[in-house]
Amino acid sequence: MTTPPTLRIAAAQSCSVPGDIAANLRTHLQFIDAARQARADLLLFPELSLSGYEPALLPGCVLHPADSRLAPLQALAREAGMAIVVGAPVASGVADKPCIGAISFYPDGSSTVYRKQHLHASEDRFAAPGAVDAGNPNHYLLGHMPAALAICADAMHSPHAERAVAAGAALYLASSLVSEGGYAAEALQLQRYARQWKLGVLLANHGGPSGGYTSAGKSGFWAPGGGLVVAAVGTGNVLLLASCEAGVWSGALQPV
Numbered sequence: 001m002t003t004p005p006t007l008r009i010a011a012a013q014s015c016s017v018p019g020d021i022a023a024n025l026r027t028h029l030q031f032i033d034a035a036r037q038a039r040a041d042l043l044l045f046p047e048l049s050l051s052g053y054e055p056a057l058l059p060g061c062v063l064h065p066a067d068s069r070l071a072p073l074q075a076l077a078r079e080a081g082m083a084i085v086v087g088a089p090v091a092s093g094v095a096d097k098p099c100i101g102a103i104s105f106y107p108d109g110s111s112t113v114y115r116k117q118h119l120h121a122s123e124d125r126f127a128a129p130g131a132v133d134a135g136n137p138n139h140y141l142l143g144h145m146p147a148a149l150a151i152c153a154d155a156m157h158s159p160h161a162e163r164a165v166a167a168g169a170a171l172y173l174a175s176s177l178v179s180e181g182g183y184a185a186e187a188l189q190l191q192r193y194a195r196q197w198k199l200g201v202l203l204a205n206h207g208g209p210s211g212g213y214t215s216a217g218k219s220g221f222w223a224p225g226g227g228l229v230v231a232a233v234g235t236g237n238v239l240l241l242a243s244c245e246a247g248v249w250s251g252a253l254q255p256v
Contacts, residue, residue: 007143009171010040011204011240012256013219013232016052018210019061021069024050027237028086029072034239034256036080041142044173044204047116047152048100049087053177053211055126058089062098065111070103077105083140085149087175090115095128102149102175104140114138116151117160132163139167145200145244147171152178156186161193170224171200178205183216195226200242200249207237223249 012031017023028045035043047053051061063070070086077084083106090101090113099115100123106112114137115130130136138149148164148171155161155174164172172193178186187203194201201222206215220231221242230251232238239254 005143007145007244008038008040009042009142009202009221009242010035010038010044011202011219011221012043012045012049013205013207013217013236013238013240014045014049014256015208015237016046016049016206016210018052018054019057020052021050021061021063024052025069025072029076031239031256032073032076032080032084034254036076036082038239038241038254040082040241042083042140042147042173043085044175044202045086046204046206047087047175047177048089048210049206051089053206053213055123055211058098058100058126061089062091063088063103064090065103065105065113074105074109074111078107078109081107083107083142085173085175087151089127092128092130097126097128099130100127100151101130102151104149112137114149114151116154118153118157120153138164139169142171145170147173150174152176156189161197161199165197165199169199171202174201174203176203176205177210177213178203178216179213180216183218187218187220191222191226191228194222194224198224200224200244202242207235221249221251
């Protein structure tokens with residue numbers, strides 16, 4: 001009988017400076033270094049981690065994988081053998097407003113852009129929704145485990161998770177800004193996905209206030225079946241690690 005390989009995934013519960021991409025990049029590099037030392041296969045940042053969750057500032061913070069400012073992230077993904085998923089405003093390609101996006105850099109030097117499909121009502125003024133089609137990729141292959149990405153409100157729409165499961169996802173990766181008031185409902189939904197569809201579910205939440213919202217922090221990982229493996233106690237810059245070895249999940253927290 002073949003023993004399943006070890007897989008390590010990480011959530012960066014990071015704090016963002018409003019509109020300051022350079023400062024936020026420095027924070028990202030600190031998290032990437034910590035995740036690299038922990039030998040993570042994937043590092044997931046919160047929603048709009050590079051700009052902060054600042055809807056009115058989105059047009060001035062639009063990024064593309066080929067942006068020279070992101071070159072260090074692409075290089076580190078190759079060097080560390082780690083997929084790195086960062087949050088940023090991205091061009092929609094079809095509308096005059098940007099999308100709330102996630103840019104992923106892979107160990108082979110490639111990159112993809114995913115655009116948030118489900119917007120909150122307060123976001124419609126500033127952002128366009130991403131398409132629900134093959135041209136808006138949100139799937140990854142992490143070793144032996146296929147994974148799917150969600151950005152915040154995506155995860156509160158069950159059809160989004162259902163499509164991920166239908167496509168074969170074993171992991172559901174939620175890049176979010178969840179406030180104190182919304183955390184209980186979102187955590188319950190993510191745990192339900194883990195229990196109902198035997199998914200591993202990773203939540204990367206902001207570590208501090210952003211866009212006028214008080215983040216709850218409490219990034220976490222639910223194992224297939226719904227058990228909470230590890231969660232940040234509250235807010236602050238914390239690296240959350242979830243490891244699967246021989247089919248058994250364990251977790252750890254590390255201040256950054």
